Amino acid sequence: MKEINKSVLKSASNSLLFDMTDEQYAVLEKEFTILLKQMDLIGQTQGIDDLEPMTFPFDVATDSLREDVPSEPLPRDVALQNAKDVVDGQIKLPKVVG
């Protein structure tokens, strides 16, 4: 497992596209000392690696499909109503390609 230090935590938060202050990283590093002890309890469970991972409480059989009824899509002005920077019906962003 990766060792916890400020650089690992900063790399994780930056890859999630946010940053924190030095004080906040220090709090998080301290929090991890307890969290890793708690998480270690799971690792001590006998036979844990023989089990199948559980992703949902139980299987829900989806045996129906939506009716194939034509409908109006979301109007452009409604789709864009929450964006703060809209030009000519499109969300404006900094240039991505050259």
Place this chain on the structure above:
Amino acid sequence: MSYLDLTLADLHQALVAKKVTPLQLAAEALKRAKANGDNAFERFMENEAFAIASALKEPEANNPFWGIPFVIKDNFSTKGIETTASSNILNGYIPSFDATVVARLLAAHAVPIAKSTLDELAMGGSGTTGHKGPTFNPYDPKHERMIGGSSCGSAVSVCANIVPFALGSDTGDSVRKPASFAGLVGFKPTWGRISRFGLFPFAPSLDHVGYFTRSVEDAALALAVIAGSDIEDATTSHKQIEDYTRLLKKDIKGVKIAVISEVVETIRNKAVIAAFDETLTALKKQGAIVSYVSLDKQMLETIFPTYLTLCCAEATSNNANLDGIKFGPRFEGKTYQEVMLKARTAGFSELIKRRFVIGSFALMRENQDVLFLRAQKNRRKIVNAVNAILKDHDVIYLPAAPGIAPKFLESGDRLSDTYLIADNHLVLGNFSGLPSITIPIGFEDKMPFGGNVMGRAFEEALVLQVAEKIENATGYRNLSVKAVNL
């Protein structure tokens, strides 16, 4: 006496008898909401409430929600109404549709009066992390005690008699724990029983719609209105909805109730144990068969770390769309990554960022096998153990929390068995997706606390029956701050 002090069922009778009108109720509910000082509301829906209530003229005797004012937790989408999930990253966000549960309540002619506060993005259990600050427990006039979270504002709305019903969501215990701290009925039906379309996802493998009422009968009435399959949510079940209200009165002779010894043993609060034992005696008197069963204590101590690992990992991914571009506050930057980084740095609180980093850490390639996958495997082990109990028993009954609502500055030992087990065992209901209801069972220092009944998947009727027998035994029906202080 105000009509808002009645349960939903009794208020319905008053509406049908035309003793009060929906408009009068909406006006009174809004007045109470605005006068409330517990920081329970994101925004009031005065225009919408008055428009809906004014149009309701002829009462519908067979529709218990006709004209009933209600409150919506602010992580349910409401068409045309700002919905922030108490996070700055969503300030100004206006959904273009209603969540299915909201739509069903509106179709039943219920009257929404406000959106309520929550822990930011529903990720918390204290009711302190929303962007408007902490929400207070109305039972404590000194404002020293929390009401719990994340559905804090909805819990206040019901225990302060502002409305008889409020929507919440429950990923760990976010309805059932605040219900315990607020002397309320808090119900989280089976995963798939109620549509989650339009509920902001936190951890979809654990997220449930839940709600607060002041009686078990009201909880049964509400389920009949909002339950059922939804073409917009592929995880909803097609299982038939039962007549929960009629089944409520069935006796519980021969019903097998399991009590998990290792959970009870981690609760050191004598008042909680005494009240819990009294309810067990009452259940036995009514013919239920109560047995103590055992679960591996070491396994129970892994409930919290398993939950934290799974919910943070799921949340990290689910909230990646909160970018400050499609919605939320917009910042300038030379690249879109810079735009997002500035928006997310300013938009999320410290706690949310910490949770995202925990989730990201658990998902890192070097850690995934030993953290995330192991947590998923351990979830299966825990769920298998719970389901094994329910093969031989009809329900599991336990104290909902180790004590009354904690003070804001109280901080217990996070490695103690009381914290790891007694404070977090309600998560069993989220791991397993089983129906789980909290009901009030006692008081200490004028603060309420609850018990919790959990049953097999889609057996809500039986869970409600047992809960109603506990309610009958304690007499804590229609409990509220006002009723207690009379």
